[in-house]
């Protein structure tokens with residue numbers, strides 16, 4: 001909600017408030033934190049200039065050209081041929097809704113929106129800074145729009161989405177970094193003075209440095225994230241006067257975006273969260289994803305339990321093999337069968353056929369009839385595509401070498417033996433749309449896995465200047481997502497990028513779930529899911545049971561542990577089910593039946609991973625419905641006799657709970673929220689194979 005008592009403007013969320021004083025040339029942030037009475041004497045909160053003339057006020061945004069030499073919100077080469085801007089506050093508007101003619105994803109169901117208007121008279125530019133609040137979640141979002149009124153073009157070199165100036169003695173920064181198969185490990189950095197950057201230059205949000213950034217100060221936790229899937233940049237600066245500044249937005253790397261007279265430029269939407277502790281912060285992020293990012297119809301829609309053939313067969317399959325797997329899957333209780341990579345062109349390995357989205361019929365026995373037979377088994381059918389890519393060894397490349405993203409006269413870099421398509425080119429965009437339409441029509445698919453297996457390297461297009469390329473690419477990609485959703489609203493699209501290399505709020509806006517990582521070894525997975533859970537709900541994370549030893553890490557674990565860990569996301573199986581023994585089949589049947597019974601809890605109840613994993617090697621998560629007083633927790637440990645205590649989030653210190661093993665014969669009444677007898681609980685595990693890298697238990701929780 002937005003309230004005003006001029007010169008004060010209050011942005012109110014359920015428990016928090018942000019207060020702006022609009023007296024000066026740029027609004028000043030007086031307060032951001034827990035709600036206080038609106039009639040507090042706010043004059044005491046105003047900043048000052050110190051004795052040596054340093055301005056200690058916290059402003060709404062910063063620009064270069066005065067005495068502020070810190071990282072700035074905007075850098076624009078203006079129509080008067082300099083890069084100095086002087087935007088001045090003109091007024092504000094409270095709006096019911098805002099709509100832009102852009103495929104950029106923006107959060108859904110905002111409660112209130114305010115637009116602060118600024119003008120740079122000399123350079124004839126107009127800047128609008130938008131803030132939005134949400135009725136049910138303590139998030140404030142922000143983005144901006146720049147309009148050029150000058151006869152000459154302007155060039156955007158930086159336009160952030162959100163600035164938060166605040167005073168602090170130091171910043172403890174948490175980022176989520178990694179690589180392929182080791183996405184989103186939490187890292188801590190202490191900033192006492194200087195500039196910290198969290199950024200991606202890969203062309204995607206990336207596994208390297210994830211856009212979610214959390215800052216801990218003595219006041220609490222602040223987090224920023226971006227509803228954007230391309231290059232991001234968050235800078236955190238702290239100077240010797242303890243002036244802190246958090247800036248987040250699209251990366252200015254290579255950016256030089258032309259805005260002609262009367263044209264505009266929109267920055268992506270950033271979200272800002274404040275919380276007293278990590279647990280509150282994480283819950284806020286989960287609620288935000290489910291209520292304000294994913295399509296309304298997926299907010300609470302049960303996600304299907306799937307079987308994917310990738311780790312079971314890789315490229316080596318036939319129609320008979322797939323049908324045999326699908327039949328077995330159906331017997332086990334699986335609901336959706338996904339045919340992964342290898343069904344098109346002459347794709348027998350990763351070196352060919354991307355772009356040739358026609359049936360490899362000698363392998364599939366006819367894709368349409370294979371899909372039909374899978375449907376006839378009573379299963380939903382899902383299909384894999386990697387629409388943004390092209391192989392050198394493909395008909396498409398022979399016919400249209402100009403479709404590939406490459407630099408003239410240079411040999412392009414191949415990653416995973418493939419190039420990217422030049423999506424900034426409208427003709428390529430139409431080709432991609434048609435390819436997807438054909439496959440979805442042919443197969444009548446209910447689900448599509450949208451893969452993206454490499455990053456940008458040879459950044460170039462004949463369709464636009466290089467300074468605009470990254471952003472134009474993502475805008476065209478979003479517009480493809482939008483069209484496909486409009487034409488095939490019933491198709492559930494799961495995002496994927498060599499595992500979880502493009503796991504972000506922009507993708508989730510168009511695809512309600514994402515494959516978290518190609519690493520399905522529960523030993524690593526519990527860490528990857530824990531890191532991912534800082535920003536994203538469990539319903540957004542794909543989590544599959546695969547074979548043991550794990551094909552990638554070669555670690556061994558029991559079937560129950562693989563299942564327990566996969567229950568921390570959307571459950572699936574990714575193996576060859578025909579290889580199960582009779583006993584294993586019975587176990588899997590029971591697992592699936594159990595998951596179906598409790599699916600709503602697992603997918604949508606409040607869930608928190610144990611962050612203590614980082615301290616003592618114990619991991620896991622709890623999913624608990626306060627109203628039903630019912631939930632489950634999974635505890636993982638690399639030894640059978642875990643030491644120490646475990647403080648369980650979401651449980652109350654004042655209540656008692658009955659804990660009952662799902663996969664172990666065990667019962668206990670727990671007083672409060674600390675488990676002190678982990679070793680005893682783990683001693684009940686039946687399958688104590690010493691070669692296992694990870695052990696786990698799942699306990700049902702009922703308030704006693």
Ligand code: DGJ
Nearest residue numbers: 310340341496498499518
């Ligand atoms: C990477 C994905 O993450 C995997 O699940 C699988 O789909 C392969 N690509 C197929 O090439």
